[in-house]
Amino acid sequence: MAPSSEDVAVSGGGSQELSNSSPTSSSSGGAGVLGERDHFSKLLQNNREWCKARLAADPKFFERLCEQQNPEYLWIGCSDSRVPANQILGLQPGEVFVQRNVGNQATHTDLNVMSCLEYSVKELKVKNVIVCGHYGCGAVKAALKLPSKTTNLVNCWISDIRECRNQHRAELMQLDDHQAQVDRLCELNVLRQAFHVATSPVVQAAWDRGQELHLYGVVYSLKDGQIKKLVGPISGNGDFECDQADFESHGATYVAAAEAAAAAAVAEVGAGVGNLNVVSATLDGRVSLNGVTLTSEAKEDGRSSAAQVDALRAYINTAKVNNRIAEHVNGWH
């Protein structure tokens, strides 16, 4: 009797002897290897089918994959099972180099992330780094709470997200809803981790030698599966001339310039929505138009466009992050 391609055991006697005497049977269960568990067999089955499908679509697919390692993107995302890097971007194997950890962090002292960054930027020369967070992130929820009193590992691991929370306490406390606080901290965490990437020695070195590298911060919504850009592209340290005595005013001028440009854009776009006199972008990212706060929800009166507002916010975020990068990089001489 020909055995199936997964099994080794053939005749009842032989396999049953092996099953019964299998040393891999521990007290917690775990049938012998020779009679494979269904769930893993299912995965192997899926794998075979996926291979067949790929070859059917393109017979040379795996040949080329072997030789090539030229991804254009590095993705730094959350380990959360519901946010799969490749699928939600519609990318194929070979296109995205991936780091996934709890809370999509990119702190400089984490050798794990920094090695991914170094390898992908320096050796593979990816052109883009995308930091992707997601609303409802468990790590962010945990970071909102008081520090745990147990010395478990996750509690130490999320300390940079707690730092982010502390720095934006004023803004977060003004939000009524706990869920709104979680979602806003998800966004702030993405901006913070993007800032870490931009100011990392790896990226600073890449920009210094003129390497093309663009950075984005995005957030993923589990409600509708959509990616929303929060900041980017950031492609260099910017052209901020910072003098020690003048930086504060210079920085303020820069943000003001960004906001004026945003206002001009809103003015152009919003011509159809009425008279736009005053537009301001406040620290927490809310854009006001004629004293009415634009939200990301579409309004019946057509006054705001979610995508327009998002693009504006991203524009202002980019300006601000660029500002902070310049602050960070241009120290004292």
Add this chain to the structure above:
Amino acid sequence: MAPSSEDVAVSGGGSQELSNSSPTSSSSGGAGVLGERDHFSKLLQNNREWCKARLAADPKFFERLCEQQNPEYLWIGCSDSRVPANQILGLQPGEVFVQRNVGNQATHTDLNVMSCLEYSVKELKVKNVIVCGHYGCGAVKAALKLPSKTTNLVNCWISDIRECRNQHRAELMQLDDHQAQVDRLCELNVLRQAFHVATSPVVQAAWDRGQELHLYGVVYSLKDGQIKKLVGPISGNGDFECDQADFESHGATYVAAAEAAAAAAVAEVGAGVGNLNVVSATLDGRVSLNGVTLTSEAKEDGRSSAAQVDALRAYINTAKVNNRIAEHVNGWH
């Protein structure tokens, strides 16, 4: 004119003014946000299409995704762009919690990996942990070489793979081909990282409280996209009674028992291939049948079956890794 949903700029004048004066234009390029770069727009476009496709197949898909976080698998894989966790297993968002790093490592001192492990095992209660390596891994190639003399980050990061290389020097040196050495070290590294997962405090604690958790080590081939199981399932510390004075012989007896069982299986299976007198499993995993080494390539004479041999090797690996876990765990009292 209604702007497209991606753009904010409308009339040429406005946008061009913004483009020209855009503070985000740094010397390295980077067009203003308001006129988005093609490659990122392409990704957003892919994302929209993927969302539509999912909703078309299942209107309630994202609703359910929001609430649920019940993955059955934790995947510890390599960051390499050519090995996408979800796609090659045919799994959907929500099914796999993912850690990806350079060289698919799971060392106990890496807070990044250990936090993933802790969160997925303790909070999400995944049922399976899969460590997945891949042939041709760049990290493994680098680990075969003498230590670099530059203090870059990757060089420090891969030190556990160098430890693996050192421990298996004898076996690796007997392979003629550099490529064969790389591939064999890929396999040995997977076995080593699986061992680290099994002996981690997180997993030891889980098994100690009776939690169901199965561990697998697999390797992915870029040549044909196929996943091959190297070891597993390992579901507990095993039932090894280890006494300090007897352990060596006990251990030897155990491996011998495993090999005898394997031989019996081969005998049963191979009845149709001739007279099988001598079967042995050597330290490097090669199974010999009548003095002829079984390889994973199919032979015309039908003497060996690749899948049968792989299953046998996995069986023996599992026995040996279980053995090493017992050694590791059962210290001195």
Add this chain to the structure above:
Amino acid sequence: MAPSSEDVAVSGGGSQELSNSSPTSSSSGGAGVLGERDHFSKLLQNNREWCKARLAADPKFFERLCEQQNPEYLWIGCSDSRVPANQILGLQPGEVFVQRNVGNQATHTDLNVMSCLEYSVKELKVKNVIVCGHYGCGAVKAALKLPSKTTNLVNCWISDIRECRNQHRAELMQLDDHQAQVDRLCELNVLRQAFHVATSPVVQAAWDRGQELHLYGVVYSLKDGQIKKLVGPISGNGDFECDQADFESHGATYVAAAEAAAAAAVAEVGAGVGNLNVVSATLDGRVSLNGVTLTSEAKEDGRSSAAQVDALRAYINTAKVNNRIAEHVNGWH
């Protein structure tokens, strides 16, 4: 001929043969072990003498040292050779458990420091943790500069000190002198690392179970060898009742109360120096008395006392750090 207790070689012939053929002679030098290098022999010699001196002073010294491991202090200091933990505190072996690293850091994600903290607090039950920085610290100097463009290790390691610099940019930029900026950042870094210790899961857990544990932040001056206390003792999370809606004003009230108390103290102490109407403590720690800034230098007119001012500053720092701890710990419910 009896060989000296250090050497093995005896007759000229034997040792010279060994020296000549010593496999430890590498091209970079390194005389054979058998004829020991002077500098290490010197250290062994110092060691023997130190042992004799200790036994002469107390014959049972080493006996007791063997059994006991009851230090009262954990010292987290800089690796800098010029700041030896034990000597500058006049403590004996057995009294201080020590962690020393570049920049005296205590970030939560560093397993090295956190393990020291956990072991000393949980197992050895030290009563005090002292974070000690020092003026002129090389790590702090490096953190003031723009991020290096080389991916070396120290550059990643000091990123938390750069974070400290960024958060206190306004204050630092007002200091004219680069040296003054370095010294002030040394102090701010000590306050920051002390805050990390206080909010670490290890210490939070200890205070939660009622363990006696006091925290101090100090700075060491290479100019005169003196330790100056910056903050402490901090012995718990404080008794801040923080309500989400009220925290801002509550916090402000608390600091005001601290300052008023400080003012009363100054008034009491300074009765002999004239009429004291206005005292204020500004964000950067400068205490003003009648509009005249008190410095730490002794003034001929006796108006200020360096120790009094330091104690006041420490008092105010303690109040502020306690405040920040409360902010950090009392999150949202």
Add this chain to the structure above:
Amino acid sequence: MAPSSEDVAVSGGGSQELSNSSPTSSSSGGAGVLGERDHFSKLLQNNREWCKARLAADPKFFERLCEQQNPEYLWIGCSDSRVPANQILGLQPGEVFVQRNVGNQATHTDLNVMSCLEYSVKELKVKNVIVCGHYGCGAVKAALKLPSKTTNLVNCWISDIRECRNQHRAELMQLDDHQAQVDRLCELNVLRQAFHVATSPVVQAAWDRGQELHLYGVVYSLKDGQIKKLVGPISGNGDFECDQADFESHGATYVAAAEAAAAAAVAEVGAGVGNLNVVSATLDGRVSLNGVTLTSEAKEDGRSSAAQVDALRAYINTAKVNNRIAEHVNGWH
């Protein structure tokens, strides 16, 4: 009334009010800053006295300390309070750059240790690195036990010492006494950490550019305070020409040569103890002389000299570690 230099409070009324109302009084105790706790005052007092003593001995001591940072040694030792780096070597501030952590580890993936190593070797150009362990080390004791089932931090931190235990299982299990096992693992851990230092990218780079750098591994005995050298000096990768096909035999020849040389030395030295025909150094470091095992205890018949045996063992250890370094470094080409 002139206040003491430590206190700020003066008149009973004022200070008592402050004490009573001090916000730093938390429920766990902690008297107000203004009336300082005895134990910390004691430390400040010790510090003042130490400063006076140093100035009395050398008025320019601190002046010179300020400018100079030229230590000759990097010390990697255990945090254990009973092993103070400076005091037991009789060194002064300015002479030793120090890293202290639980278990005196130097793994490549620990950014904390590696930053110390990089800074001291590359910037300060220390000439010697000393790895110092100590008998009775708590971290080593813990590593001998089965892995804990609690995910605390120390348990993850000591995993490299568990790796050391696993690799030397055979030798350790032959020791009857648990205490002997702990002590032998302390020694093996020192050898292992020294090996890590030698093969670290930092040290490999230093040797590659011809920098003078010598490495030692030592162990400290709490019983008598004495430092014993286990291995060193190691000053380079050695001059081992390793060819892939020949390494095994070459390695064996090298060790044999070392042992023969050691035997010749023993023969020379031991001329007065009788006829020496057979001397061998076994894998576990025991030296036999005429079939009688030499121990480190002095024997009445004068047959063995503890110092001679220690020097021989160090010689053989050095040869073996050099051998392993060569193995590690000279990979495949």
